[in-house]
Amino acid sequence: MLDPANAESIRERIDQFAVSLPATPQPLKAEQRRTLMQELKQAGFLEVRKSMEVIAAHLGVSRATVYNDAK
Numbered sequence: 001m002l003d004p005a006n007a008e009s010i011r012e013r014i015d016q017f018a019v020s021l022p023a024t025p026q027p028l029k030a031e032q033r034r035t036l037m038q039e040l041k042q043a044g045f046l047e048v049r050k051s052m053e054v055i056a057a058h059l060g061v062s063r064a065t066v067y068n069d070a071k
Contacts, residue, residue, distance in 0.1 A: 017039060036069075
């Protein structure tokens with residue numbers, strides 16, 4: 001199961017990334033999402049169970065989009 005603390009950490013990291021642009025997570029462009037996914041991967045967040053679902057929900061995109069952006 002996904003630990004709620006891990007889910008919150010993922011959401012916080014996404015928010016930090018968006019603020020650095022300055023934007024909110026939902027309107028990120030595809031290239032920005034790919035950069036975000038690389039940062040999350042390097043930080044080990046993609047190893048967390050159900051992380052893709054958390055990321056997709058927070059970004060307002062489908063899981064398929066998140067998986068494609070992670071490639």
